[in-house]
Amino acid sequence: MSDYLYTAMSGALQSMTAQRIHANNLANIDTNGFRRDMENADHFKVDGPGYQSTVHSRNQAPITDFTPGALDQTGRDLDIAIKGSGLFTVIDDNGNEAYTRSGSITVDPEGVLRLGSMALGGANGPIAVGEFQAINIGSNGTISVTLPGGGQANVGQLKLVNPPTTDLVKGQDGLFRTQTRDDAPEDLNVTVLSGHLEGSNVNAIEEMIANMTTSRHFEIQVKAMKAADENAQAGNRLVRGS
């Protein structure tokens, strides 16, 4: 049977994966701090005699786009966003550092700051704020509180990092980690904006266009598969002699 059919199939599979990636981007259009993924494929030459002209398409790891998303003003003291590049640190379930752009902080009953279900990472581990009347997060990530009886106290410092984006990989939980799984060094130049949340960086129009393109691309591959099928049928008819 012609390997042409399988070449077309590899193209169709690639478009299906691409479409899943775009569907995931669109589904996360409202997820704070979400970074969109871009499909990535390369050509793959099949080895062996008789396959000299056979080149399949093959999926590669999606590339994450780190362009900042739009900032949305919420007015809540514990909503923070990063201006420009940089990431917040959280402590994941295994006690390791992971990084995210989403900054909707909550305070748990023990007074520890959390991002989602994970503890927010400070320069010296998790940050406990205790009882407070008001809380303020400075542009360099310093957290200060107004104590119940009045008076200010510094309670901690966010760990803000800015590793090269090529060194970051998205984990199964959607958080970023470094390639080597080592902790990224603190970067003092990252600027935080309190009272704002960063939206997703998904561009709806771009995703819709990509969705249309992948659909058509898929159809072309299916046509090629059909042509391969017809060729094979024609060959069969010749052999049958009818």
Added chain:
Amino acid sequence: MNNTLAIAKTGLSAQDTKMATISNNLANVNTAGFKRDRVNFSDLFYQIERQPGAAQDNENELPTGIQVGSGVRVSGTQKEFTQGSFENTGNDLDIAIVGKGFFQIAQPNGDLAYSRNGQFTKNSEGVIVNSEGLPLVPNIQIPEDALSISISTDGIVMAQIPGDPAPAQIGQINTVNFANDAGLEAIGGNLFVETQASGAPIEGIPGDAGLGSLKQGTLEGSNVQVVEEMVSMIATQRAYEMNIKVVSAADEMQNFANQSL
């Protein structure tokens, strides 16, 4: 089977939840002491197509695997306890909390519930109750012949009795605070109850230790911003439509394959 459909479906149901929250916020735009809800989304787990470190060819291995996301989920709804706008009513038993804190209300089963709604009235026995007849805790009884009631910023309730030049103190309103007020559970009727996540209530005198002071003759309105809700309604509607488009594109692709092959 192509799971684009399933991914787009998660987007649809998440946007649907957001729409329901927006409509509840808008419906309560005139509810005294109402705090708006906010929906938080997070991306679902990523599905590994190929493990990082798998062999690329005889000599090289892949630095990263192929991971494809599986959509979005609602990670939680969160009450936003920002201050609502104040409205001056002049009614003696309308009290607003300026800053943090909650009134304590006794539920019919005796448990305490907490509220920001300061629209109080008195019942047939002269006890201060909320608009649904549930008593304020600690209970305060207003004498039948009281001419006027005054409530100080730190919660002392005084009544002017005929024939007595000095007003008499008839009670003290205490308010409570929580370590994590976003963790309170809303039970309807403008009431919240304590949960594991909110922590235990910390009772105190208004205006003291982080608690906001009281303002008599004023009501705290809802903190819903109509324009903000309308804008997020538009955004939600469009995001919903886009996810529908993905559903139909995935459907067309499979339909095409079915019919052509």
